Amino acid sequence: xxxxxxxxxxxxxxxxxxxxxxxxxxxxxxxxxxxxxxxxxxxxxxxxxxxxxxxxxxxxxxxxxxxxxxxxxxxxxxxxxxxxxxxxxxxxxxxxxxxxxxxxxxxxxxxxxxxxxxxxxxxxxxxxxxxxxxxxxxxxxxxxxxxxxxxxxxxxxxxxxxxxxxxxxxxxxxxxxxxxxxxxxxxxxxxxxxxxxxxxxxxxxxxxxxxxxxxxxxxxxxxxxxxxxxxxxxxxxxxxxxxxxxxxxxxxxxxxxxxxxxxxxxxxxxxxxxxxxxxxxxxxxxxx
Numbered sequence: 001x002x003x004x005x006x007x008x009x010x011x012x013x014x015x016x017x018x019x020x021x022x023x024x025x026x027x028x029x030x031x032x033x034x035x036x037x038x039x040x041x042x043x044x045x046x047x048x049x050x051x052x053x054x055x056x057x058x059x060x061x062x063x064x065x066x067x068x069x070x071x072x073x074x075x076x077x078x079x080x081x082x083x084x085x086x087x088x089x090x091x092x093x094x095x096x097x098x099x100x101x102x103x104x105x106x107x108x109x110x111x112x113x114x115x116x117x118x119x120x121x122x123x124x125x126x127x128x129x130x131x132x133x134x135x136x137x138x139x140x141x142x143x144x145x146x147x148x149x150x151x152x153x154x155x156x157x158x159x160x161x162x163x164x165x166x167x168x169x170x171x172x173x174x175x176x177x178x179x180x181x182x183x184x185x186x187x188x189x190x191x192x193x194x195x196x197x198x199x200x201x202x203x204x205x206x207x208x209x210x211x212x213x214x215x216x217x218x219x220x221x222x223x224x225x226x227x228x229x230x231x232x233x234x235x236x237x238x239x240x241x242x243x244x245x246x247x248x249x250x251x252x253x254x255x256x257x258x259x260x261x262x263x264x265x266x267x268x269x270x271x272x273x274x275x276x277x278x279x280x281x282x283x284x285x286x287x288x
Contacts, residue, residue: 003026004023004024004025004026004053004054004057004058005023005024005025005026005027006021006022006023006024007021007022007023007024008020008021008022009021009022009064009066009097009101011066011093011094011096011097012093013069013074013086013089013090013093014069014086014089016069016074016075016076017074017075018066018067018068018069018074018075018090018093019045019066019067019072019073019074020045020064020065020066020067020094020097021045021050021053021064021065021066022034022062022063022064022098022101022103022104023050023053023054023056023057023062023063023064023065024057024062024103025057025058025059025060025061025062029102029103030062030102030103030104030105031102031103031104031105031106032060032061032062032103032104032105033060033061033062033104033105033108033109033110033284033288034061034062034063034064034098034104034105034108034109034110034288035056035061035062035063035064035109035110035111035112035133035280035284035288036063036064036065036066036091036094036095036098036109036110036111036112037049037052037063037064037065037111037112037113037114037117037121038065038066038067038068038087038090038091038094038113038117038120039065039067039068039071039113039114039117040113040114040115040116040117040118041082041115041116041140041173041182041183041206041214042071042080042082042173042174042182042204042205042206042210043071043195043199043202044067044071044072044073044199044201044202045065045066045067045072045073045199046072046198046199046200046201046202047195047196047198047199047202048114048195048269048273049065050065051273051277052065052112052277052280052281053065055277055278055280055281056280056281056284058281059281059284059285060285061281061284061285061288062098062103062104064094064097064098066090066094067201068082068086068087068090069083069086069087069090070082070083071201072199072201072202073201078167078168078207078209079203080170080203080205080206080207080210081168081206081207081209081210082116082206082207082210082213082214083210083213084116084119084120084213084214084217085217087116087117087120088119088120088123088124090120091111091120091121091123091124091128092124092127092128095109095111095124095128095130095131099130106130107132108132108288109130109131109132109288110131110132110133110134110135110283110284110287110288111124111125111131111133111134111135112134112135112136112137112280112284113135113136113137113139114137114138114139114269115137115138115139115140115240115241115265116140116214118136118137118138118139118140118241119136119139119140119141119217119219121134121135121136121139122134122136122139122219122222122223122226122230123219123222123223125226125228125230126219126222126223126224126225126226127222127225131228132228132229132287132288133228133229133230133231133283133284133286133287133288134226134228134229134230134231135230135231135232135233135279135280135283135284136230136231136232136233136246137233137268137269137276137280138233138234138235138238138240138241138246138265138268138269139219139232139241139246140214140217140219140240140241141218141219141220141223141241141245141246141249142217142218142219142220142245143214143215143217143218144239144242144245150180151180151182151211154169154171154180154208154211157169157208159212162209168207168208168209169207169208170205170206170207170208171205171206171207171208171211172204172205173192173204173205173206174188174189174191174192174204175188175189176189182206182210182211183240185239185240185264185265186237186238186239186240186264186265186266186267187264187265187266187267187270188240188265188266190266191266191269191270192204194270219249220248220249223249223250223253224252224253226250226253227254227255228255228287229255229257229283229286229287230250230253230255230256230257231256231257231258231259231279231280231283232246232250232256232257232258232259233258233259233260233261233268233276233279234246234247234258234259234260234261235260235261235262235263235264235265235267235268236260236261236262236263237262237263237264237267238263238264238265238268239264239265240265241265243260257283259279
């Protein structure tokens, strides 16, 4: 059995240097097909993603993961600021970096991602003709109509103070139910705590402006343009990215495969992590 090779790859997004890790199946030089993926809301590349890269490499597919601008080892200010359009652009920049790498076959590239990154994978598959396959894991489509009133108040305060140049206010990315945080359901706090030890650059906070950006981000219409094989993984008890919303968004796509679990958002990434990795690897192996 060959040993996967990990290489640090830096690339630019909007003039900012982003740090990524390319995992190659071995040191023969390839060229290998590649699947690129990033972290969900507020996460960094050391959380969850490396196990997917290793699974892909075990089947002869390179895996590329990276930190979004403003997070982890990547440049960008303000720190911990979620900018969905910029994150989606980073997917396209990652594909360009891989297309230009000598160990990668630029004609066989796929995209994948969990939660908010699943949203970006869908948007990229719709926009970028270089994508040959996509897997979206419990993907964010748009913000749910019902929002915690305290979150709305925090966003309103942000919008009122922003013109005066005040520093970005921060809010926990994940917290226990009842706490003022971006995510408080589906076991968000426990899941984040379990993975934080593997990610020294992770900070459990985002700017309040991130929430305003999330309210304005939607891929509900964009996904209709996907014309490559798509696999979507949904969770029936998911209150963060509801399964019904995901199904409605992808129902008109010609080639879509939907895998369903009865669980909540983070249970899919925890209790079914092995099966989800196999699903991603199988889809990319079949279509790349």
